[in-house]
Amino acid sequence: MNEYEVVIGLEVHVQVKTNSKMFTRVKTGFGFPENTLTDPVVLALPGVLPVMNHAALDAIVKSGLLLGCEIAPLCKWDRKNYFYPDSPKNYQISQYDQPICLKGHVEIELPGAARNIMGEHKLIPLTRIHLEEDVGKLNHGAFESLIDYNRAGTPLMEIVTDPAMQNADEAFAFLTALKTVMVYGGISDCDMEKGQMRCDANISIRPKGQKELGTKVELKNLNSISYVRDGISHEILRQLSVVKSGGKIVQETRDYDGQTGTSQSLRTKEDAHDYRYFPDPDLMPVKVDEPWKARLKAECPEMPFDKQRRFMKDYEIPYTITSVLVPDKALSDYFEATVKLCGQAQAVGNWVTNDLLREIGKRGESIAQSKVKPENLAALIRLITAGTISTTAAREVFTEIASSGEMPDGIVERKGLKASASSDDLELWCKDAIASDPKALAEFKAGKDSAINAFKGPVMKAAKGKANPKLVDETLRRLLAL
Amino acid sequence: MSTPLYFKSVAELSSELSTKKISSVELTQAIIARTKAVDSKVHAFNSFDETDVLSQAKLSDERRSLGKTLGALDGIPIGFKDVISVKGQPLTASSNMLKNFISPYDATVTEKLKAVGALSWGRLNLDEFAMGSSTENSAFGQTHNPWDLDRVPGGSSGGSAAALAAGEAPATLGSDTGGSIRQPAALCGVVGLKPTYGLISRYGLIAFASSLDQIGPFTRTVEDSAIMLGAIAGHDPRDSTSFKTQIPDYRAELKNRKGPWKLGIPKEYFGEGLDPEVAHAVESAIHFYKSKGCEIKEISLPHTKYAVGVYYIIATAECSSNLARYDGVRYGHRSKEATDILDLYFKSRAEGFGAEVKRRIILGTYVLSSGYQDAYYVRAQKVRTLIRRDFLDAYKDIDAVITPTSPTPAFKAGEKAANPLAMYLCDVYTIGVNLAGLPGISIPCGYSKSGLPIGLQLIGKPYGEADLLALAHSYELEHSWGTRFPDLEAQKGVRL
Numbered sequence: 001m002n003e004y005e006v007v008i009g010l011e012v013h014v015q016v017k018t019n020s021k022m023f024t025r026v027k028t029g030f031g032f033p034e035n036t037l038t039d040p041v042v043l044a045l046p047g048v049l050p051v052m053n054h055a056a057l058d059a060i061v062k063s064g065l066l067l068g069c070e071i072a073p074l075c076k077w078d079r080k081n082y083f084y085p086d087s088p089k090n091y092q093i094s095q096y097d098q099p100i101c102l103k104g105h106v107e108i109e110l111p112g113a114a115r116n117i118m119g120e121h122k123l124i125p126l127t128r129i130h131l132e133e134d135v136g137k138l139n140h141g142a143f144e145s146l147i148d149y150n151r152a153g154t155p156l157m158e159i160v161t162d163p164a165m166q167n168a169d170e171a172f173a174f175l176t177a178l179k180t181v182m183v184y185g186g187i188s189d190c191d192m193e194k195g196q197m198r199c200d201a202n203i204s205i206r207p208k209g210q211k212e213l214g215t216k217v218e219l220k221n222l223n224s225i226s227y228v229r230d231g232i233s234h235e236i237l238r239q240l241s242v243v244k245s246g247g248k249i250v251q252e253t254r255d256y257d258g259q260t261g262t263s264q265s266l267r268t269k270e271d272a273h274d275y276r277y278f279p280d281p282d283l284m285p286v287k288v289d290e291p292w293k294a295r296l297k298a299e300c301p302e303m304p305f306d307k308q309r310r311f312m313k314d315y316e317i318p319y320t321i322t323s324v325l326v327p328d329k330a331l332s333d334y335f336e337a338t339v340k341l342c343g344q345a346q347a348v349g350n351w352v353t354n355d356l357l358r359e360i361g362k363r364g365e366s367i368a369q370s371k372v373k374p375e376n377l378a379a380l381i382r383l384i385t386a387g388t389i390s391t392t393a394a395r396e397v398f399t400e401i402a403s404s405g406e407m408p409d410g411i412v413e414r415k416g417l418k419a420s421a422s423s424d425d426l427e428l429w430c431k432d433a434i435a436s437d438p439k440a441l442a443e444f445k446a447g448k449d450s451a452i453n454a455f456k457g458p459v460m461k462a463a464k465g466k467a468n469p470k471l472v473d474e475t476l477r478r479l480l481a482l
Numbered sequence: 483m484s485t486p487l488y489f490k491s492v493a494e495l496s497s498e499l500s501t502k503k504i505s506s507v508e509l510t511q512a513i514i515a516r517t518k519a520v521d522s523k524v525h526a527f528n529s530f531d532e533t534d535v536l537s538q539a540k541l542s543d544e545r546r547s548l549g550k551t552l553g554a555l556d557g558i559p560i561g562f563k564d565v566i567s568v569k570g571q572p573l574t575a576s577s578n579m580l581k582n583f584i585s586p587y588d589a590t591v592t593e594k595l596k597a598v599g600a601l602s603w604g605r606l607n608l609d610e611f612a613m614g615s616s617t618e619n620s621a622f623g624q625t626h627n628p629w630d631l632d633r634v635p636g637g638s639s640g641g642s643a644a645a646l647a648a649g650e651a652p653a654t655l656g657s658d659t660g661g662s663i664r665q666p667a668a669l670c671g672v673v674g675l676k677p678t679y680g681l682i683s684r685y686g687l688i689a690f691a692s693s694l695d696q697i698g699p700f701t702r703t704v705e706d707s708a709i710m711l712g713a714i715a716g717h718d719p720r721d722s723t724s725f726k727t728q729i730p731d732y733r734a735e736l737k738n739r740k741g742p743w744k745l746g747i748p749k750e751y752f753g754e755g756l757d758p759e760v761a762h763a764v765e766s767a768i769h770f771y772k773s774k775g776c777e778i779k780e781i782s783l784p785h786t787k788y789a790v791g792v793y794y795i796i797a798t799a800e801c802s803s804n805l806a807r808y809d810g811v812r813y814g815h816r817s818k819e820a821t822d823i824l825d826l827y828f829k830s831r832a833e834g835f836g837a838e839v840k841r842r843i844i845l846g847t848y849v850l851s852s853g854y855q856d857a858y859y860v861r862a863q864k865v866r867t868l869i870r871r872d873f874l875d876a877y878k879d880i881d882a883v884i885t886p887t888s889p890t891p892a893f894k895a896g897e898k899a900a901n902p903l904a905m906y907l908c909d910v911y912t913i914g915v916n917l918a919g920l921p922g923i924s925i926p927c928g929y930s931k932s933g934l935p936i937g938l939q940l941i942g943k944p945y946g947e948a949d950l951l952a953l954a955h956s957y958e959l960e961h962s963w964g965t966r967f968p969d970l971e972a973q974k975g976v977r978l
Contacts, residue, residue: 040587044807046580047567047589047686049721079803081850083827090806145823147811276850278859281692281800284722 004243006236007213008171009127009163009202012178014188015134015195016059016155022133023050023093023283028154030194037150044088049282052077056155059187060100060131061288062296063157066185066303067126069104071293075131077283081276085147086135094158096277099130100288106161106181107305108173116320121305124174125162132156151195157187163202163213168232175199175225176327180304184329192224199228203235205243214239215249219256219263227258234261307332315345324353330367331357334374341378344385351377355395359402371405372398380408387470390460393417419468429462430455430475444480452476488516488649489967492706495652496554499546506546506557509652510539510601513559517604517650520970525625526635526645528564529572530604535559538601545599554709554733556599561654563642564605565612566697567686568592571602575688576620577610579808579815579834589686590721591655591697591714598713603651607641610836611805612662612690614638615908618899619838626895627670628968629934633892636666636908639700643670646700647968653710654700659690660793661887661912663698664924668887668937671926671963673954674700675707676912678945679919680725683718689804691797692723694916702964704925704955708732711947730948739952745771746781746880751911757890763928763936764886770957771884779880783872788865789914790906795849795862796917802846808834841902870918877943882953885911887924887937911939921947925954926963935963 021028024041041048057075064071078096105123112119136152138145159178165171179190179197190197199222204214219235222228234256239249251269256262302310308326311317325332331352338348356377360370380397383389389397389412400411412418433455434441440454452473459472487495487509498504514532521527542557551557562568565575566589573585592602609619617625617640625640627633628648635644639656643666646654656663658676667674675698682697689695699710712733717726747768752761772778810816810830817829835843849858876883888908898905915922920941927938938957942950958964 043812045587045813046573046575046583046585046688046807047565048587049685049723051720051722081803081806083806083809085809085811085823088807088812090809091803274852276803276847276852276855278799278803278850278855282689282722 003208004205004240005208006166007163007204007206008165008167008232010159010161010165010171010174011200011202012159012161012175013134013198014157014159014178014182014190015197016056016131016157017186017188018053018055018059018155020053020055021153022053022056022131022155023153026153029150030196032150034146034148035150038152042088042149042153050093050280052283052286053155056131057100057286057288058296059155059185060129060157061293062185062300063182063187064101064104064129065293065297065300066181067101067104067106067129069101069126069129071288072098072100072102073288074098075100075286075288077280077285078277079280080132082273084135085145086138086152088136088149088152092132092135093280093283094132095130099128101126101129103127104129106174106178107303108170108177109305110169110173116318118319122170124164124170127160127162129157129159132158163204163216168229168236171201171232172225172229175228177304180327184301184304198223201228201232201235203232203239204249205236205239215251217249217251218253220253220266221255221257223258227256230258230261231256231263234263238263301329315339315349317345317349321349321353324357325349328367334367337374338377338381341374342381344381347381347384348377351381351398355398359399363402370402372401373405376401376405376407383408383412384469387468388412388419389417390419390465390467390469392460392465393419396465417466419463419466419471426459426463426467426471426475427479429459429467430472430479432462433458434476434479441480452480485965486516486649487512488652489702490652491702492555492558492652492709493703495558496709499557500551502546506539506542506601507536509557510535510559510603513603513649513651516648517645520628520648521650523626523631523970523973524628524644524648524650525623526606526641526648526650527561528574528576528605528607528620528622528641531571535601535603542599542601552597552599553713554598555595555713557601558652559601559603560595561604561606561642561645561651562592562602563608563639563654563656565608565657565688566591566655567688568602572605573688574605574622575611576608576622577834577836577839578621579831581621581815583814587686590683590718592686594714594716600713604645606639606645606654606656608662609638609640610839611688611801612638612657612659612695613801613838613842615661615665615905616893616895616898617641617644617666618895619836621836624895627892628970629671630892630932631973632894633934634669634895636669636888636892638662638666639674640666642700643667643672643674646670646672646702648970649967652702653706655697655714656700657687657690657695657697658912658916659694659696659797660916661909663700664912664915664922664937664939665888665908667700667924668926668939669892669935671929671935671966671968672700672702673704673707673923673925673964674698675711675923675947675951676915676921677711677715677947678725678921679916680723681715681727681921681945681947683716683721683724685718685720689800691800692804693800694793694797696916704923704951704958705733705736707923708736708951708955711951715947725945727945732948732951735948736952736955739949741953741956742775742777743771743881743949743953744777744779744879746779746876746883748781748783748786748876748883748885750783750786751885755889755907755910756886759930760886760888760890760936764884764938767927767938767957768884770960774956781876781880781883783869783876783914785865785868785872786914789869789917790910792862792865792869792917793909793913794845794906795858796866798842798846799850799859800846802843802850805835805839805843810834838902866917869914873914873918873920873941881943882950883941885939885941887911887939891930891934891936915941920944921950923950923954925958927957927961928963929966
């Protein structure tokens, strides 16, 4: 391994989330009964013509702007000719010599030394992004093959990277980062289970120090992010063992089977298609002018890693919290909205990444569906900060908000959760707590400030949760200082 | 003797319908009877549905009785070249590949004609997938020229031209990729208009060569042509190549636009291969325009000599891709012998397509292949630009170009069938117009000594149909060629 280095390039297909298909008005969708999302254009009946979906063009231009690509001034369409039953016209409308997006890059983060340590960041350069139409799906039976054209004609972006990655972890990080950007831009949900994101990898090895690339093998059907990692690792080992046993890598396309972790050759270079690309005479080129780009630029959200850096810097919240908040745009928006209302970024971060996520997970809701709105959570955090309720009581209030959507003040009032214990009782409970935990007392006296927390639990318990936490802290400190 | 109903123009029929001299049902019955009487000789139709067209006629008469007539075409039966989709009717392209195909949707032109009350009447024969100049390449038997049944009607819209000439329809639709409307119009003695590329939606027209195909009408008179064009022209959001432009009232403009025009005579169109009788008839027409005060200028379209070559590269390249969808998988002919998917493609296409279609698919596949594309397809596109530029340069000084439509009158069936190149040269005067995307019209301008019609081609400026039609109309007003009709009764039927 040490005398070889690996070069990986990815070709990622991303379905664009539009209401209708790339060249006709029929709906896009997943999980519908077979061949119901079709019309004469999808089925390529005699005489039909394609008409471009402008929303799909918007989406790819936006992707290009997000990824720092050069945007071509003209969107031109070509026909890629080949016979296969999933392609109703037996040509695919695609973009050959003038992709809409050139260059650009995807910022990735490699795994850190530990879960709470940020890993190295890298920019993976892109070669191009173009737009095309998806094909249908073949379902092979024992004696027949059936075709479902529901997917056929769905807008599809092909994102091609430079051969710039060196291992499976980078490829994995690339797809994760790309998915986040696509979701952020509202371009695609990139659900690999639903085929919304699909990946082929070009993999080669070369002796270290050699300039020219080795013979590449294209690995297909990497149908989940983990298959991408496993498939690439498998292929690297396969190539190394071929070379080490004195063999030569053959330029070929291999099919990876994630279930068995094996691959087999689909075709070699000799069988490569001549796609006979030529400009599609049915579609006029479309100008992508500056106002068009400016309109889309204005719609572009902040890029995820930029947001993460901003969260860490401006809100001073730890990496681990940001790495939960940022990949989910709705969650990070929720976080910021709440902080705007009540400050307390750290507390908000903790509530959102722990309690809110647990609660909506339990209820099977999305962030948007949750009855705990930023206003509710902000009000709750304000009550805690003011010492009006204890954290224990706050959890109870939170659960109540999640089911009723009420503001916390009302719940506190109704349930009598206000920290209301008298100072005499409090002093008594505090004395008891200190007396019954000599170990913590010794630690505190020895200078370990956090040992004070050990007394708070029993005090709260005695107060049935209604003690003012601020007051408890003050009382304990006063008694301990005596 | 008065002209029988089936030989009357749309304008005449329209006025008889509006004065209630005739009903649409009566007219339709006359057309059906005539078709049944002569189509065994002409074979212009692939199929027709009497019951359906009569029920449409009845609806038209009902509209009229309620005072809700939709316009000049309401109640007039229109024949469709069998490449233009009409919902519920066969759409065969005269190919075994689509022998049993019934279209589930209307072409845009069909919708437009239905919207003005025209009746969809019958499916008209053509060279398979519109590839040919004689309608001999039909999988369902050749069409015969009504003026001489031993001769071809031209093509590829031979059925549309012959049906009209034989009185089997008052007007028909065809499509023109390299002359497929104008050449059969010339050979059958009727008016055939190929509009500017983009004026008429191609949605629902089976594609042969997408960048050249254009639908257009066959009519007895230029006035009828204006009526038909007005009904079918206009931008269509379902066709990205259709052009957003104001559609004038072509019929009204016939009278409003009065010349005199400056006319160009391209010397390249009057050289070798031009039949002397055709040359004479066209020269007489030029003389007529001169006598009316038109300025006649000799012009040069220097890239004309490349037109046929360029056409057969571009058209075949596009067709090789356009016809890929006929694979036996979803619809159309599927071989019963196939053992796997590749075999299914090979056998279905081998069995479904005729020789000329295969020849063009092979040629087109070749010119697009890697390593050859630059030498053929890319270069042909460049020359195409030069051909268009020739015309646009000429139009700086002139309003229209006058040429013969076809180098010869109708030739004998079988005469050129074995020689594809000789057949390709039938379109030598019409192809440039498609490559340049211009409007062109063929109108009758005389007859040969043996009584065969001769066509005059007028070529206009882009989207200049109103002027072009007015120019053609001014000739028609003072000539009576269009009022002669072929005598089918006197001719013995030819075995199909």
